[in-house]
Amino acid sequence: MLEMLNLLEGYDLRAMGQNSPDYIHTLTETMKLAFADRDRYYGDPDFARVPGAELLSKTYAAGRRSLIDPAHASLIQRPGDPWGGHPLLNDAAQPGLTGESSVPPAERAHDTTCVNVVDKDGNLFTATPSGAWLPAVVAGDTGVMLGQRMQSFLLTEGHPNCLEPGKRPRVTLSPTLVLKDGNPFLILSTPGADNQDQALIQVLLNVIEFGMNVQEAVEAPRFETLHYVSSFDDHRFNPGILNLEDRIGSEIASKLKSRRHEVNLQAAWGNPAAPTLIMFGREPGAIEAGADPRRGRYALAW
Numbered sequence: 131m132l133e134m135l136n137l138l139e140g141y142d143l144r145a146m147g148q149n150s151p152d153y154i155h156t157l158t159e160t161m162k163l164a165f166a167d168r169d170r171y172y173g174d175p176d177f178a179r180v181p182g183a184e185l186l187s188k189t190y191a192a193g194r195r196s197l198i199d200p201a202h203a204s205l206i207q208r209p210g211d212p213w214g215g216h217p218l219l220n221d222a223a224q225p226g227l228t229g230e231s232s233v234p235p236a237e238r239a240h241d242t243t244c245v246n247v248v249d250k251d252g253n254l255f256t257a258t259p260s261g262a263w264l265p266a267v268v269a270g271d272t273g274v275m276l277g278q279r280m281q282s283f284l285l286t287e288g289h290p291n292c293l294e295p296g297k298r299p300r301v302t303l304s305p306t307l308v309l310k311d312g313n314p315f316l317i318l319s320t321p322g323a324d325n326q327d328q329a330l331i332q333v334l335l336n337v338i339e340f341g342m343n344v345q346e347a348v349e350a351p352r353f354e355t356l357h358y359v360s361s362f363d364d365h366r367f368n369p370g371i372l373n374l375e376d377r378i379g380s381e382i383a384s385k386l387k388s389r390r391h392e393v394n395l396q397a398a399w400g401n402p403a404a405p406t407l408i409m410f411g412r413e414p415g416a417i418e419a420g421a422d423p424r425r426g427r428y429a430l431a432w
Contacts, residue, residue: 131304131327131334133164136191137198148340149351149378151385152200157335158355158372158391159198161328163208165358170209170219173290174298180290184212193217203390204357205370225359225367233363242321244305248314248408248417256305256317258326282361302326302361308334314410321425322403324361325354329403337409344407344420348427351377352401375400399424 137160146153167185175182184190194210194217211219242260261277268275282299284291291300304326308316316337320329329352336347356371370392374383377398387393404425409418419429 131331133185134160134331137195140195143339151382154353155389161355162204162357163194166207166209169359171290172300177294177297178290181212201389203370227364227366228368231363231366244319244321244406246317246319246406246408248410252314252410254307254314254317256307256319258303258305258319260303304330306330316409318405318407320403320405324358325403328354329405333405333407344409344418348405348407348420348422351375
């Protein structure tokens with residue numbers, strides 16, 4: 131998500147308006163670029179050299195930002211060259227598999243949950259437990275299911291995320307802690323596989339850029355791109371696919387289609403992520419919590 135935020139620094143999102151065609155297009159193209167770098171460079175840092183500082187460089191972000199065409203959606207994967215300082219990696223191979231996954235629905239990745247906690251002193255905790263879904267191998271008669279996150283490995287020789295003994299797979303889990311002037315401000319997390327970063331950045335921007343309260347921020351209509359190599363199943367890439375909750379509206383969908391986005395309308399609350407969000411200290415002693423109604427999310431206080 132940090133690379134996405136660096137890329138977005140060059141835009142006046144507030145002036146565009148929340149969920150306007152310009153806003154959705156700009157954020158979608160930004161996410162595509164960040165996912166392209168993720169898919170190219172992320173892996174277990176004990177096994178692979180990951181260019182973390184280079185990917186988060188402001189200079190690199192400025193170059194990558196220049197690739198975004200305000201009038202047209204990108205339909206290819208475009209990783210950059212962070213080590214060389216170039217916005218585009220020359221001769222990058224395109225992902226091989228596209229379209230619907232060949233994995234039967236019952237065997238696909240699900241389910242994740244999340245937990246966010248703040249106490250009266252401002253101690254913050256956020257986590258996204260995941261990986262023990264059915265069908266799974268159960269450890270003897272313990273009832274404990276073995277995790278399934280190894281499916282996020284790739285079998286591409288030499289890739290930073292290729293399968294190796296003792297190695298951790300790259301994950302989508304994105305529990306997030308936000309500081310304001312060095313002090314605790316927000317924590318947020320969500321289930322939702324590759325939608326996690328996408329949903330969380332939209333919720334974060336709803337608060338910071340558009341002044342929503344925490345419940346408004348998680349309930350607002352969302353969108354998601356499928357323009358990435360899936361972290362699960364058979365690792366499909368779906369260029370240009372953009373899913374919009376239908377509360378965003380057919381007029382906006384039509385304008386996005388005119389920019390070459392492959393738009394699909396979801397149900398009004400059809401986005402697969404479901405964040406919870408806690409804000410601390412906006413007012414002295416206040417703790418505010420929001421829970422997404424799309425799935426079984428709850429906000430509790432005691």
